[in-house]
Amino acid sequence: MVPHLITALTNPINELEQHILDAMPAIERWFRLEWMEHTPPFYCGIDIRNSGYKLAPVDTNLFPGGWNNLTEEMLPLAVQAAQAVIEKTCPDAKNLLIIPRNHGHNSFYLSNLKQLERIFSQVGLTVRIGSIDPSLKQAKTVRLPSSESITLEPAMREGRRLVLPQFDPCTILLNNDLLAGAPGILEELPEQHLLPPLHAGASVRHRVHHYRAYEEVAKRFSKLLGMDPWLIHPLFEVCHGLRHDEDSTEPHHADSDAQILDCLQGHADSLLSKIRKKYKEYGVHERPFVIIKADCGFSGTGIVRIHDAKDLGQALTDLSHNSKGQAMPAKTLSELLPREIVLQEGIYTNEQINDAVAEPVVYTMDRFVVGGFYRVHSAQGPDENLAAPGAAYIPLAFDHAGTLPQSGARPGASSPNRFYMYGVIARLSMLAASYELESADPMFEGDL
Amino acid sequence: MVPHLITALTNPINELEQHILDAMPAIERWFRLEWMEHTPPFYCGIDIRNSGYKLAPVDTNLFPGGWNNLTEEMLPLAVQAAQAVIEKTCPDAKNLLIIPRNHGHNSFYLSNLKQLERIFSQVGLTVRIGSIDPSLKQAKTVRLPSSESITLEPAMREGRRLVLPQFDPCTILLNNDLLAGAPGILEELPEQHLLPPLHAGASVRHRVHHYRAYEEVAKRFSKLLGMDPWLIHPLFEVCHGLRHDEDSTEPHHADSDAQILDCLQGHADSLLSKIRKKYKEYGVHERPFVIIKADCGFSGTGIVRIHDAKDLGQALTDLSHNSKGQAMPAKTLSELLPREIVLQEGIYTNEQINDAVAEPVVYTMDRFVVGGFYRVHSAQGPDENLAAPGAAYIPLAFDHAGTLPQSGARPGASSPNRFYMYGVIARLSMLAASYELESADPMFEGDL
Numbered sequence: 087m088v089p090h091l092i093t094a095l096t097n098p099i100n101e102l103e104q105h106i107l108d109a110m111p112a113i114e115r116w117f118r119l120e121w122m123e124h125t126p127p128f129y130c131g132i133d134i135r136n137s138g139y140k141l142a143p144v145d146t147n148l149f150p151g152g153w154n155n156l157t158e159e160m161l162p163l164a165v166q167a168a169q170a171v172i173e174k175t176c177p178d179a180k181n182l183l184i185i186p187r188n189h190g191h192n193s194f195y196l197s198n199l200k201q202l203e204r205i206f207s208q209v210g211l212t213v214r215i216g217s218i219d220p221s222l223k224q225a226k227t228v229r230l231p232s233s234e235s236i237t238l239e240p241a242m243r244e245g246r247r248l249v250l251p252q253f254d255p256c257t258i259l260l261n262n263d264l265l266a267g268a269p270g271i272l273e274e275l276p277e278q279h280l281l282p283p284l285h286a287g288a289s290v291r292h293r294v295h296h297y298r299a300y301e302e303v304a305k306r307f308s309k310l311l312g313m314d315p316w317l318i319h320p321l322f323e324v325c326h327g328l329r330h331d332e333d334s335t336e337p338h339h340a341d342s343d344a345q346i347l348d349c350l351q352g353h354a355d356s357l358l359s360k361i362r363k364k365y366k367e368y369g370v371h372e373r374p375f376v377i378i379k380a381d382c383g384f385s386g387t388g389i390v391r392i393h394d395a396k397d398l399g400q401a402l403t404d405l406s407h408n409s410k411g412q413a414m415p416a417k418t419l420s421e422l423l424p425r426e427i428v429l430q431e432g433i434y435t436n437e438q439i440n441d442a443v444a445e446p447v448v449y450t451m452d453r454f455v456v457g458g459f460y461r462v463h464s465a466q467g468p469d470e471n472l473a474a475p476g477a478a479y480i481p482l483a484f485d486h487a488g489t490l491p492q493s494g495a496r497p498g499a500s501s502p503n504r505f506y507m508y509g510v511i512a513r514l515s516m517l518a519a520s521y522e523l524e525s526a527d528p529m530f531e532g533d534l
Numbered sequence: 535m536v537p538h539l540i541t542a543l544t545n546p547i548n549e550l551e552q553h554i555l556d557a558m559p560a561i562e563r564w565f566r567l568e569w570m571e572h573t574p575p576f577y578c579g580i581d582i583r584n585s586g587y588k589l590a591p592v593d594t595n596l597f598p599g600g601w602n603n604l605t606e607e608m609l610p611l612a613v614q615a616a617q618a619v620i621e622k623t624c625p626d627a628k629n630l631l632i633i634p635r636n637h638g639h640n641s642f643y644l645s646n647l648k649q650l651e652r653i654f655s656q657v658g659l660t661v662r663i664g665s666i667d668p669s670l671k672q673a674k675t676v677r678l679p680s681s682e683s684i685t686l687e688p689a690m691r692e693g694r695r696l697v698l699p700q701f702d703p704c705t706i707l708l709n710n711d712l713l714a715g716a717p718g719i720l721e722e723l724p725e726q727h728l729l730p731p732l733h734a735g736a737s738v739r740h741r742v743h744h745y746r747a748y749e750e751v752a753k754r755f756s757k758l759l760g761m762d763p764w765l766i767h768p769l770f771e772v773c774h775g776l777r778h779d780e781d782s783t784e785p786h787h788a789d790s791d792a793q794i795l796d797c798l799q800g801h802a803d804s805l806l807s808k809i810r811k812k813y814k815e816y817g818v819h820e821r822p823f824v825i826i827k828a829d830c831g832f833s834g835t836g837i838v839r840i841h842d843a844k845d846l847g848q849a850l851t852d853l854s855h856n857s858k859g860q861a862m863p864a865k866t867l868s869e870l871l872p873r874e875i876v877l878q879e880g881i882y883t884n885e886q887i888n889d890a891v892a893e894p895v896v897y898t899m900d901r902f903v904v905g906g907f908y909r910v911h912s913a914q915g916p917d918e919n920l921a922a923p924g925a926a927y928i929p930l931a932f933d934h935a936g937t938l939p940q941s942g943a944r945p946g947a948s949s950p951n952r953f954y955m956y957g958v959i960a961r962l963s964m965l966a967a968s969y970e971l972e973s974a975d976p977m978f979e980g981d982l
Contacts, residue, residue: 111628114617114658118625159607166614166902169562177566180559210562454614 216241664689
């Protein structure tokens with residue numbers, strides 16, 4: 087149920103990986119039962135890191151924009167999954183409107199849109215791209231490097247529906263993470279299916295809710311397999327209430343920079359010592375590190391990495407300079423930092439492609455793993471963020487020679503599917519996103 | 535939603551094919567709505583013939599035995615479909631028992647079993663092969679040409695369940711067409727899912743029920759597309775009651791050979807003249823022919839082909855000789871022939887691979903087209919049955935270069951997916967099988 091793709095890591099399967107492979111029947115059954123209770127996110131892109139001793143997700147994108155990195159060979163799987171999801175949400179659909187992000191329309195992103203258009207066209211839907219960027223006043227056709235072209239049209243409201251000229255969609259697919267908040271044009275669309283829903287938007291999504299949901303998923307999964315959840319779960323801590331609630335009736339009163347530093351240092355110290363303890367337990371000789379992220383409404387660029395709590399001051403000072411190294415207008419940390427900050431255990435990646443550090447990205451649609459690719463960065467180290475300017479994307483190839491280990495097959499006659507394990511971790515993360523979205527759903531009445 | 539496979543026919547897309555390609559969005563939506571009302575057969579193998587002017591199914595096998603002919607590349611699609619069907623029928627399944635046919639265990643068939651075992655193992659089920667052949671007294675392991683091995687064990691009853699030692703399956707997959715009738719060992723298994731169900735067995739299945747269901751499906755589909763149903767539907771007639779009902783209280787009284795010949799000749803004449811009229815209408819310059827098959831309980835070997843009603847006597851005499859050309863013990867036609875006989879319009883195939891006549895076979899699982907291959911026969915003509923001794927099977931390759939025609943793509947930048955059309959015809963046939971099985975289901979209370 088997970089395609090057999092050739093991974094960069096060719097080391098022998100380690101103990102953790104073998105454990106997951108051996109438990110495959112139990113794992114698949116567990117997921118089947120989970121999906122009876124929970125609705126998977128429409129689609130996801132999950133960043134995974136494999137450090138050899140630990141295999142864990144580090145980011146779960148609910149508006150994945152790299153569909154162009156899936157090879158032609160993976161498309162039938164994506165189309166089949168798309169068919170299943172359309173059958174479920176709107177079987178009598180004729181039209182699908184895709185809402186792209188408003189900015190960053192480079193040829194990679196436009197090829198991603200083209201790929202989504204292709205996948206849903208093959209399901210038999212008429213697909214058009216409707217932008218909600220207010221600066222797009224009329225339809226615009228762009229030629230892609232593949233020599234195909236793509237047309238972006240300004241989406242408009244017609245009463246309670248979002249439409250294009252002569253095009254009234256039943257389903258609207260958001261490929262825009264709504265980091266700046268959900269615009270009015272998307273509000274109150276009770277007659278159309280907006281997927282993913284507005285409460286999945288980056289401006290309202292809390293990283294900490296996802297991490298807590300993943301912690302729960304990882305614990306239950308690890309219990310099933312009889313293993314330590316740490317092997318698949320990045321530890322985390324949260325620094326709450328750096329500033330007072332803006333909606334509070336109390337007069338606005340920002341914490342001082344010293345208070346903020348104190349809070350962050352305390353949590354960083356605590357987290358680093360937990361990781362150190364685990365490294366000792368497992369005989370890991372690497373240097374623990376911590377990733378500091380905003381809880382909400384921050385993109386990947388505002389991420390700080392520290393190996394020692396005392397580096398925190400410098401790291402935050404770096405944050406207060408812009409990318410050209412120039413000091414920004416004087417701001418206190420409280421002005422600069424988001425209200426809540428998450429500290430997450432950093433995971434080393436020990437995958438490399440052509441000497442560049444690599445991390446697998448797994449793409450899912452509905453409950454299916456439909457493909458993946460590598461994000462590689464030749465200028466970043468194994469403990470650094472690869473989703474930084476200069477990253478490249480390398481499609482994964484199908485491994486035609488290998489089949490999953492078969493009982494009865496002679497040793498060596500079948501090769502284990504390392505990508506299977508990445509698919510398992512990705513699906514755990516997707517399941518956590520499903521829990522997270524159910525909690526965030528204003529309409530949800532289920533039992534969590 | 536249909537894999538893009540390279541077909542043998544490289545002629546330009548003809549009018550009928552173009553019509554189907556153009557209507558793809560309407561077709562896919564129509565299927566989605568049909569599958570909301572009807573349950574697809576667990577799996578099917580559908581033989582298709584493309585004569586250029588006509589594209590039609592000629593046989594729908596509900597117990598397909600050629601899964602080994604699907605390439606490694608197609609497996610992920612089959613596994614994903616298997617996942618969907620297991621989720622639907624028995625999500626908490628741990629074990630799957632496959633019941634193979636009792637005879638004809640050559641290496642091709644055993645490789646087919648191995649492939650089914652592989653597909654369902656990848657869904658996460660523990661798969662074992664349980665034979666219902668009474669002559670199999672103990673487990674038997676056979677080495678396959680791939681150097682894998684497969685173990686067949688005698689299935690046994692334990693109260694109301696079919697089991698193997700230390701193996702109690704929730705789902706039982708029949709890969710045995712039960713041509714000799716359902717044995718007692720399969721009766722009354724109320725706690726297990728037996729798929730396909732016993733009423734799909736070859737001994738109780740009526741070809742004419744399938745043909746009538748297909749006629750209905752083809753008419754509705756053709757109305758949707760505004761085309762003549764004949765272009766996708768083989769005409770047929772039925773010769774009823776060649777012998778009196780054995781269950782009748784009347785004394786047994788067989789029709790005379792002359793009466794049987796009369797009945798058959800009358801129907802053959804009528805059918806040939808209908809085909810001739812259609813050939814004239816479409817400017818087809820080929821010679822019409824008719825295929826004569828038993829309605830029920832007959833395998834593919836008992837098939838007679840005639841181009842003229844007056845050849846019928848000779849054809850039936852040929853039938854009364856065995857394959858070595860020796861006369862069989864004197865039997866009257868009424869003893870020799872099944873009670874009801876179907877006459878079906880013959881469809882020329884104009885596909886060839888290496889000068890051998892070829893027909894595509896499309897494999898489905900649940901509502902998904904998961905792959906296909908060609909049945910080729912170098913000694914048979916374009917109007918002959920290719921499922922005869924000497925047939926070979928050629929896997930279809932994925933066409934990585936081609937994508938479905940995209941609006942906005944430059945002419946020539948995308949190639950049409952001829953296999954898509956075969957997938958449409960196959961799904962029409964599968965839908966007809968779904969109608970047929972619903973009618974035959976003693977438990978079914980739906981509205982047909």
